[in-house]
Amino acid sequence: MKVKVAILGCSGRMGRNLIQAAVEHQSIELVGGSVRANSSFVNVDLGELAGIGKIGQQTSTELESLLAADVLIDFTSIEATFEHLAWCKKHNKALVIGTTGFNEQQITDIQAYGESIPVVLAPNTSVGVNLLFKLLEVTAKAIGDYTDIEIFEAHHRFKKDAPSGTAMKMGQVIADTLGRDLTKVAVYGREGITGERDKDTIGFATVRAGDIVGEHTAFFADLGERLEITHKATSRMTFALGAMRAAFWLSNADSGFYDMQDVLGLND
Numbered sequence: 001m002k003v004k005v006a007i008l009g010c011s012g013r014m015g016r017n018l019i020q021a022a023v024e025h026q027s028i029e030l031v032g033g034s035v036r037a038n039s040s041f042v043n044v045d046l047g048e049l050a051g052i053g054k055i056g057q058q059t060s061t062e063l064e065s066l067l068a069a070d071v072l073i074d075f076t077s078i079e080a081t082f083e084h085l086a087w088c089k090k091h092n093k094a095l096v097i098g099t100t101g102f103n104e105q106q107i108t109d110i111q112a113y114g115e116s117i118p119v120v121l122a123p124n125t126s127v128g129v130n131l132l133f134k135l136l137e138v139t140a141k142a143i144g145d146y147t148d149i150e151i152f153e154a155h156h157r158f159k160k161d162a163p164s165g166t167a168m169k170m171g172q173v174i175a176d177t178l179g180r181d182l183t184k185v186a187v188y189g190r191e192g193i194t195g196e197r198d199k200d201t202i203g204f205a206t207v208r209a210g211d212i213v214g215e216h217t218a219f220f221a222d223l224g225e226r227l228e229i230t231h232k233a234t235s236r237m238t239f240a241l242g243a244m245r246a247a248f249w250l251s252n253a254d255s256g257f258y259d260m261q262d263v264l265g266l267n268d
């Protein structure tokens with residue numbers, strides 16, 4: 001039996017890749033896609049939207065048109081994600097959230113939905129980045145207490161949030177491993193006479209330029225050597241395929257709040 005999936009905000013950059021990934025996935029059946037009420041992509045064929053030719057299903061502004069779905073996938077905006085969470089709870093649907101930019105309180109609020117429905121929240125659905133989170137844990141344990149830790153991320157000019165959700169999670173993983181409070185040790189960019197580096201800080205640097213899909217590096221720097229751990233995404237399909245993996249996994253999960261590490265078995 002195929003898992004029935006619907007894509008929320010399906011006319012976006014990720015939405016279009018998600019349509020293609022769903023159509024091409026052998027264990028997934030695409031049952032619909034939503035766009036917002038004033039969108040210029042209302043009643044457009046989903047396949048045409050994704051650039052893969054007509055598939056005979058059209059975009060809709062009505063979430064009710066997605067009731068056939070077992071799992072919904074949301075790569076939209078903070079405001080839209082919360083509307084989608086409320087709808088999924090009302091209709092007892094599972095939700096994969098790839099949207100980023102949530103603050104701590106919003107993440108706690110999303111977590112609460114896990115008491116009613118299955119929810120995956122993943123700032124990065126690629127396999128590589130989720131392995132990188134594991135490498136950060138190992139590295140921070142080994143050398144994090146005496147190296148300078150800096151996180152760099154680069155994305156396309158259209159990205160709205162900074163630092164990226166992935167960079168924030170990288171910082172969180174490192175801070176948790178070292179027993180530091182990220183809200184106290186994070187430094188977001190530097191300017192002017194900053195003074196010497198405070199040893200326990202975790203720095204974040206952001207670049208926004210052109211069509212960069214997504215690049216992340218963690219630096220663990222000492223005097224005389226430094227370790228850099230880098231991930232580069234070169235296609236949004238890598239995120240879309242990861243999201244399908246999450247949707248398939250979530251279709252068999254109980255209500256709960258999960259991350260991509262659960263999906264990939266990296267928490268075992």
Ligand SMILES: NC(=O)C1=CN([C@@H]2O[C@H](COP(=O)(O)OP(=O)(O)OC[C@H]3O[C@@H](n4cnc5c(N)ncnc54)[C@H](OP(=O)(O)O)[C@@H]3O)[C@@H](O)[C@H]2O)C=CC1
Nearest residue numbers: 009011012013014036075076077080098099100123124125
């Ligand atoms: N987890 C991961 O691996 C990844 C996460 N992301 C995250 O996914 C999100 C989307 O990224 P991207 O696809 O590049 O962005 P886009 O702006 O291209 O797409 C967002 C989509 O969401 C729709 N949308 C936004 N607000 C609303 C709303 N209030 N109601 C209904 N629909 C809405 C937009 O519609 P409209 O165009 O009409 O405004 C658009 O179709 C971002 O938060 C990004 O950081 C991105 C890549 C990978």
Ligand SMILES: O=C(O)C1=N[C@H](C(=O)O)C[C@H](O)C1
Nearest residue numbers: 100123124159164165166214
């Ligand atoms: O907006 C994007 O494009 C991306 N956003 C995610 C993030 O904020 O970490 C993941 C990916 O790097 C692409």
